[in-house]
Amino acid sequence: MELAIKIFQFILSISILVILHELGHFLPAKYFKTKVEKFYLFFDPYFSLVKKKIGETEYGIGWLPFGGYVKIAGMVDESMDTEQLKQPAQPWEFRAKPAWQRLIIMLGGVTVNFFLAWLIYGCLSFFNGETSFDTAKVDAPMNYTSVAKGMGFQDGDKILKVDGKTQNNLDKLALDVLLSDEITVLRNGKEVTFPTNDDGKAMAFRDENPRAFLTPRFPAVIDSIYNPKTAQAGLKVGDQVVAVDGKKISYYDEFQETVRNSPGKDLKVDVVRGGAIQPLVLSVSKEGTLGLASYKQLTKFYETKHFSFGESIGRGFTRSIESLTYQVKQFKLIFNKKVQGYKKVGGPLAIIKNMPVDKARDGSVSIDWTAFWSFTAMFSVWLAFLNLIPIPGLDGGHVIFTLYEMIVGKPVPQKILENAQMVGVIFLLGLMLLIFGADIFKIITNKF
Structure with missing residues (x-):
């Protein structure tokens, strides 16, 4: 039952993100009177699960759950259908539109993804507020495991700053430490600043939960x-x-x-x-x-901040930027030779495994909707960033070629666009197979 709920959440979240992302391309294309031949959730090589043609556009659901797409007439896309491009450009084709219109169509998807994250985070702040564990309220020093000590911590240290900034939110503190270059602590009555050791970070990534090296301490009062x-x-x-x-x-x-x-x-x-x-x-x-x-006593260290409607708008934007910043910063751990964070990177199967659920004491499992929407917002802003990477096959690749045309004053030759798109599609398919293969390998070797 738990696995079924996790799979349902994953499919629901991805479906929302894909449909709205593609709608971000579809609406400006229609506004600029560009023909959209297909609008699909998931991919449909050889056949589709559901399809219906309304007007000039075929709407459907494919069988391959790797995302989705809109097929815009006169555009070199992942379908690699170049037959139409051999004919003279028609007024309703993508290639016949001015460069600025094509740029808006291409940026529509990532724009929707970012605004969706902003909207979700804003709603969560307005309706739920934000609850965090305030480490400043805890008098006792943190519990430092051997992993934390490998980074440079010592028993009794009180963390003052991470990379020169104060962080009292426990949920963010451990991640900040992993991403940090130096830590300032109060040690034996003196302020001490030390560089965080990559060997300790590597030890953290070998654990099931890389952030478990840092936990608050409290008396052993049984509740x-x-x-x-x-x-x-x-x-x-x-x-x-x-x-x-x-x-x-x-x-x-x-x-x-x-x-x-x-x-x-x-x-x-x-x-x-x-x-x-x-x-x-x-x-x-x-x-x-x-x-x-013995955890009920920790409730006194939690605080919930509530936001007015106006405040939640600004807070939604800030949370979107914070979420993206944290994810981008993690690249330094993924590509670090000592830390080898890439070993913790997972694909769809790993995401499904880690989808949040609400577990009751009687063993029943249900959807934690707050966690679900938080995940969807995080994933939405992440997809916006990934799609802007200038790789042919992604929106960022099309944007780069269009910007080149706007700056130079002439379009990139059609053959170069086709070859670049082919290389990009092959690269992205290979990357997907690699990620899926890594998930399957971890399952087979019981390291999942």
Whole structure:
């Protein structure tokens, strides 16, 4: 059921993005009286799942879920249909239109993608507000794993700045650290600035969750008990664990680590209850768990900021730019020889695996619509950026050729356009096969 929901979300998100992107090309083409022969969601080599001709345009759904397209008459596109181009240009063809009109048609898709992200982020800010974990409210130092220490952190460090900027939002802090060149911390009462070590970043990317190296610390006060056996042993909600087998415990992560390293064992645990020490013996499961939690106390560190309608418009734009900036910055990790972030890059199968869902305690799964729309907005602004890359076969390739014509005063020769488009299509198809192949390889080798 969970997989079905994730697949549904992925198809729904991609369908929204593709249809609106292609509509961004379709509407200005129609406005400039350019003939649009096809408008398709997904690709349709050899056959389509659904098709219907309305007026001069055939609308349909293809069987190959790699995006979608509009086929504009008189344009060298991914269909590589050049027969029409051998005839004299007709007034209703793309190639017969002025360069500025062609440029608007080509930029329509990425424009819609960016404005869609802006709209979604603005609506999320207006209707939901923005909730974040404020690290400035936490008195205790962060919990630094061996990965964080590999980057240069030491126990007791309090992070002050990342690349010279303050970042109190925990959701962004770990990513900022991974993308950083230097960190400023308060260490033993003194400000210390050190360069972030790529070896530590490489260790982070070998973990299942690359951002798990940085977590807030808090006392081991128990707020939930799910295992009846643990409750029967005498542990109660509100107890604070202060020692395990005689070893002092100050924070919940220390208690968690001790429990994880003691599968199937009995632990002598000291808890504070009503100001007095209470000794208990707790039995750890074979999986290294006790069936309890200590997270409700973290709610005091969260804050939700609400935005008026006017503020949400500006905030939607800012979030779109922030989202794109973070994604572009990650290229430095992808192509870093030490970090080898490219190993974490995934295709559609990896995206489906990581699609957000809302899991209830009873095991039921449903769509987390806030997370869904956040993903769609992020993906929309990312698609706008990718489509602007000047590669033949993408919108950016057509834009570059059109700008060249506008600057030089004459169009690029038709044969060059055709050859460039062929090279671009082959490159993009090869890239898609490589990404899909990497996903399949990870599944086969159990590294997915």
